[in-house]
Amino acid sequence: AQTVTQSQPEMSVQEAETVTLSCTYDTSESDYYLFWYKQPPSRQMILVIRQEAYKQQNATENRFSVNFQKAAKSFSLKISDSQLGDAAMYFCAYRSASAIPLQGGSEKLVFGKGTKLTVNP
Amino acid sequence: DAGITQSPRYKITETGRQVTLMCHQTWSHSYMFWYRQDLGHGLRLIYYSAAADITDKGEVPDGYVVSRSKTENFPLTLESATRSQTSVYFCASRPRGGRQFFGPGTRLTVL
Numbered sequence: 001a002q003t004v005t006q007s008q009p010e011m012s013v014q015e016a017e018t019v020t021l022s023c024t025y026d027t028s029e030s031d032y033y034l035f036w037y038k039q040p041p042s043r044q045m046i047l048v049i050r051q052e053a054y055k056q057q058n059a060t061e062n063r064f065s066v067n068f069q070k071a072a073k074s075f076s077l078k079i080s081d082s083q084l085g086d087a088a089m090y091f092c093a094y095r096s097a098s099a100i101p102l103q104g105g106s107e108k109l110v111f112g113k114g115t116k117l118t119v120n121p
Numbered sequence: 122d123a124g125i126t127q128s129p130r131y132k133i134t135e136t137g138r139q140v141t142l143m144c145h146q147t148w149s150h151s152y153m154f155w156y157r158q159d160l161g162h163g164l165r166l167i168y169y170s171a172a173a174d175i176t177d178k179g180e181v182p183d184g185y186v187v188s189r190s191k192t193e194n195f196p197l198t199l200e201s202a203t204r205s206q207t208s209v210y211f212c213a214s215r216p217r218g219g220r221q222f223f224g225p226g227t228r229l230t231v232l
Contacts, residue, residue, distance in 0.1 A: 045223035
């Protein structure tokens with residue numbers, strides 16, 4: 001079964017600075033998706049960024065970018081020019097892209113335990 | 122409005138009572154999911170459904186029952202609530218191969 005690990009329970013960053021959140025995962029599949037979700041105090045789950053494993057180019061969404069290292073099974077999120085509104089829980093998630101479940105893979109999202117990001121003014 | 126909704130948003134119940142959490146989506150998405158969120162555990166999958174009348178267990182299914190007679194609805198029932206089921210519950214839906222959307226969550230307290 002796939003697992004997702006976020007080794008940093010909490011992180012903090014100064015406003016306007018850059019912060020990187022770590023995520024590693026374990027899978028035997030070659031085709032999959034990786035996601036970062038943001039959960040502010042409102043509890044709403046917001047998709048921040050998505051990466052397809054077959055794409056070598058790292059995904060970018062405005063101030064958010066990822067460093068996807070497929071061989072190392074690493075998927076970190078970089079937030080540039082941090083803003084107070086970036087304060088939230090951030091979850092890394094994995095989903096198989098295979099149409100046929102492979103070694104327990106499926107179309108379910110598997111989440112890490114989250115990293116709480118604090119942005120200091 | 123189109124989207125995914127959950128009801129109730131807050132619920133307090135007692136140990137041993139049956140509780141049903143409702144989830145409704147207006148997109149006709151094939152897949153629907155129920156997660157629970159607890160401190161230190163992230164989101165854990167309880168049950169999911171690939172289509173109407175097709176459901177399967179997730180990571181933590183014990184004590185829960187689901188049904189999906191209609192594509193748009195995916196209720197989650199706690200047959201005999203326990204204190205360990207105090208949690209925030211999220212419903213989600215997505216089309217096959219598409220982006221997943223989450224409901225606003227239901228905070229359930231079991232006394």
